[in-house]
Amino acid sequence: MSELLAGLNNEQLRAVTWPAKSALVLAGAGSGKTRVLTTRIAWLIATGQVNPSGILAVTFTNKAAREMHTRLGAMVPVNVRTMWIGTFHGLCNRFLRAHYRDAGLPQAFQILDSADQQAAIKRLLKSLELSDEKYPPRAVQSFINGNKEAGLRADRLPPALNPYEAKLVELYAAYDAQCRREGVVDFAELLLRSYELLQANAALRAHYQGRFRHILVDEFQDTNRLQYAWLKLLSGEHNVLFAVGDDDQSIYAFRGAEVGNMRALLSDFQVAEPVRLEQNYRSVGTILNAANALIERNDGRLGKNLWTDAGEGEQIRLYEAYSDGDEAQFIIDEVKNLQREGMNLSDMAILYRSNAQSRVLEHVLVNAQLPYRIYGGLRFFERQEVKHALAYLRLVSNPDDDNALLRVINVPARGIGARTVENLQAISREQGVTLWQACCAAGGGRTAAKLGEFVLLIEALRNKSSAMTLAETVSLIIDHSGLRAMYEQDKKEGEERLANLDELVSAAAGFFPDQPELAIVEFLSAASLEAGEHQAEAGEDALQLMTVHAAKGLEFDAVFVSGLEEGLFPHENSMNDSKGLEEERRLMYVAVTRARKRLYLSCAQSRMLHGQSRYPIRSRFVEEIPAELVRVLSATVKPVPQASPRRAPWLEEASAPASTMSLQGFRIGQGVSHAKFGAGVVINAEGSGNDVRLQINFAEHGLKWLDLRYAKLTAEQ
Numbered sequence: 001m002s003e004l005l006a007g008l009n010n011e012q013l014r015a016v017t018w019p020a021k022s023a024l025v026l027a028g029a030g031s032g033k034t035r036v037l038t039t040r041i042a043w044l045i046a047t048g049q050v051n052p053s054g055i056l057a058v059t060f061t062n063k064a065a066r067e068m069h070t071r072l073g074a075m076v077p078v079n080v081r082t083m084w085i086g087t088f089h090g091l092c093n094r095f096l097r098a099h100y101r102d103a104g105l106p107q108a109f110q111i112l113d114s115a116d117q118q119a120a121i122k123r124l125l126k127s128l129e130l131s132d133e134k135y136p137p138r139a140v141q142s143f144i145n146g147n148k149e150a151g152l153r154a155d156r157l158p159p160a161l162n163p164y165e166a167k168l169v170e171l172y173a174a175y176d177a178q179c180r181r182e183g184v185v186d187f188a189e190l191l192l193r194s195y196e197l198l199q200a201n202a203a204l205r206a207h208y209q210g211r212f213r214h215i216l217v218d219e220f221q222d223t224n225r226l227q228y229a230w231l232k233l234l235s236g237e238h239n240v241l242f243a244v245g246d247d248d249q250s251i252y253a254f255r256g257a258e259v260g261n262m263r264a265l266l267s268d269f270q271v272a273e274p275v276r277l278e279q280n281y282r283s284v285g286t287i288l289n290a291a292n293a294l295i296e297r298n299d300g301r302l303g304k305n306l307w308t309d310a311g312e313g314e315q316i317r318l319y320e321a322y323s324d325g326d327e328a329q330f331i332i333d334e335v336k337n338l339q340r341e342g343m344n345l346s347d348m349a350i351l352y353r354s355n356a357q358s359r360v361l362e363h364v365l366v367n368a369q370l371p372y373r374i375y376g377g378l379r380f381f382e383r384q385e386v387k388h389a390l391a392y393l394r395l396v397s398n399p400d401d402d403n404a405l406l407r408v409i410n411v412p413a414r415g416i417g418a419r420t421v422e423n424l425q426a427i428s429r430e431q432g433v434t435l436w437q438a439c440c441a442a443g444g445g446r447t448a449a450k451l452g453e454f455v456l457l458i459e460a461l462r463n464k465s466s467a468m469t470l471a472e473t474v475s476l477i478i479d480h481s482g483l484r485a486m487y488e489q490d491k492k493e494g495e496e497r498l499a500n501l502d503e504l505v506s507a508a509a510g511f512f513p514d515q516p517e518l519a520i521v522e523f524l525s526a527a528s529l530e531a532g533e534h535q536a537e538a539g540e541d542a543l544q545l546m547t548v549h550a551a552k553g554l555e556f557d558a559v560f561v562s563g564l565e566e567g568l569f570p571h572e573n574s575m576n577d578s579k580g581l582e583e584e585r586r587l588m589y590v591a592v593t594r595a596r597k598r599l600y601l602s603c604a605q606s607r608m609l610h611g612q613s614r615y616p617i618r619s620r621f622v623e624e625i626p627a628e629l630v631r632v633l634s635a636t637v638k639p640v641p642q643a644s645p646r647r648a649p650w651l652e653e654a655s656a657p658a659s660t661m662s663l664q665g666f667r668i669g670q671g672v673s674h675a676k677f678g679a680g681v682v683i684n685a686e687g688s689g690n691d692v693r694l695q696i697n698f699a700e701h702g703l704k705w706l707d708l709r710y711a712k713l714t715a716e717q
């Protein structure tokens with residue numbers, strides 16, 4: 001026992017050994033909240049206060065859940081599988097699988113991830129003959145999910161304000177009906193369905209309230225209304241809700257998270273005072289000071305102090321690159337230096353605000369031959385080839401899954417064209433049958449023969465797979481569906497896609513279902529639920545790349561926060577309102593506090609994003625960090641109104657200036673003007689022909705590199 005509690009500070013100890021009543025631990029980044037939560041579970045079990053089956057713990061990612069399992073396994077000698085530890089979605093999935101009948105679901109119900117859901121909505125719009133320009137599927141999707149997360153079904157919504165909204169409500173109802181017909185549920189539905197079932201079924205509710213004596217929630221600041229209501233319902237009158245969180249790290253308000261749940265918990269669960277942890281064990285002083293200085297600018301915080309006894313550590317490094325490519329190169333060079341100094345690649349992370357930023361980084365990483373893994377982005381289970389294979393697997397499990405059928409009916413191409421598919425959809429609509437049933441009933445003719453072959457293929461896969469293991473089934477599907485042959489012919493990307501398909505077989509081989517007869521179903525739901533986390537798992541030492549959102553709760557020795565530019569971070573959508581900006585600042589706080597020892601900040605003076613080039617200015621968040629904490633690495637100079645035409649000494653290492661002849665009419669030393677940056681002087685150049693970049697010293701905006709293909713520059717004569 002004493003071993004379990006060894007090393008905890010007094011406040012942590014108080015939280016871990018809190019009596020059997022509800023509590024809120026409110027504390028800043030790196031103060032040990034997650035550690036306290038895990039240790040409390042171990043302590044409750046070790047002291048015999050609860051059986052493992054009496055524990056329900058909610059984590060923010062599946063990865064965090066697995067880590068908690070592993071830690072607990074090492075701390076207390078119990079079968080950790082009997083504990084319910086997982087994300088809200090994972091736990092609701094487990095609950096609905098156990099009670100599918102009461103929930104009105106087929107036993108093999110499938111989970112739609114966000115992309116599947118969008119496809120389902122597109123299909124619905126088409127069947128109702130509504131244009132997706134007028135009703136963008138994304139907008140319909142967020143309308144549906146927003147309402148589900150608020151606990152509202154279509155028939156319980158307040159009267160629509162206008163005909164457009166009325167149509168959205170209709171679409172919501174029609175979408176739910178379509179999902180019911182096809183036996184599928186989306187992410188938000190997992191929660192809402194569980195909540196409704198618990199609420200409607202008193203016996204079930206009593207059972208679970210009796211079972212889960214201790215409910216523990218990590219990252220509580222990011223729970224939404226429905227999740228909070230679900231927790232409240234499960235905890236009943238007597239059970240204990242132990243929540244840990246940090247209002248300064250609430251970064252999902254855009255998805256309905258309510259930091260107000262923290263205040264609600266205090267009153268709903270009669271918690272007199274939150275427990276506060278103030279010592280940070282993660283970061284050196286400089287990093288912590290920077291984080292504190294940043295977050296102090298937000299209003300309405302619950303207020304916290306954080307200190308560390310880890311010493312000041314090194315200064316934060318700031319690099320201002322002239323382009324995104326240069327930024328990426330700088331980062332990768334630093335990564336290599338750190339690696340040479342003995343740091344593992346897996347202890348370093350590159351963080352960015354938007355997934356699109358990873359492309360340039362990946363490009364440089366591939367050239368440098370550094371192994372890396374991306375969390376999020378194009379996720380393993382979202383890759384085209386993997387989704388194709390999973391669609392076949394879905395059909396093997398349930399041929400009435402229309403989404404899956406549409407995805408692969410003509411992949412690989414087997415002569416079933418768009419017209420045929422439209423006919424099938426019309427039959428399905430008119431006769432109220434699934435597409436599979438429509439396929440099976442197709443009459444004579446050439447097209448029907450093609451459909452017949454497809455039906456035979458799926459049936460053969462179903463028959464053969466019934467006596468096979470999961471991995472064998474996946475392998476069979478890849479070979480017999482024609483996917484393997486198709487990718488073998490693809491000279492460009494085939495090799496990588498085949499490797500991913502093989503990886504899928506390995507994933508299936510390493511999957512241990514709770515109920516072997518439901519292996520396929522369980523594997524498919526795990527694939528939907530774990531999208532985005534698989535890649536960053538096992539394997540060789542690799543650099544970690546992810547969005548700041550995905551980095552929540554994690555820590556690394558060295559962290560690179562890239563793209564610190566106005567419009568990118570803070571994101572342009574957030575810049576016009578103070579709430580949005582404060583959420584961005586919390587996001588920056590999360591980014592900075594991921595670092596243990598070394599923190600790099602970087603930005604670029606020009607960036608290609610979504611096919612457009614931009615010339616951004618440095619993020620305000622960089623300016624908000626006290627200057628004495630930062631060491632500037634790039635050659636930044638103050639603007640000089642009358643720049644000398646000679647090459648400046650700090651540019652000695654830059655590439656040699658192109659000859660004045662090839663600069664598309666510009667020359668070094670020439671006065672120029674730019675629509676956004678105003679007047680300046682050309683001081684350096686690189687490239688030739690059409691691909692020329694000029695470095696210009698603008699009187700008001702300082703040094704910039706501009707690409708002449710995109711920049712509109714006028715020469716002063």
Ligand SMILES: Nc1ncnc2c1ncn2[C@@H]1O[C@H](COP(=O)(O)OP(=O)(O)OP(=O)(O)O)[C@@H](O)[C@H]1O
Binds near residue numbers: 028033282552555
């Ligand atoms: N008492 C302690 N002694 C030594 N190390 C500790 C102690 N408490 C926590 N740590 C370590 O500090 C680091 C941060 O802890 P943890 O991840 O639990 O913080 P957190 O509050 O959950 O952070 P975040 O807000 O980012 O999720 C971890 O490496 C953890 O093992």
Ligand SMILES: [Mg+2]
Binds near residue numbers: 033034035218553
């Ligand atoms: Mg944590």
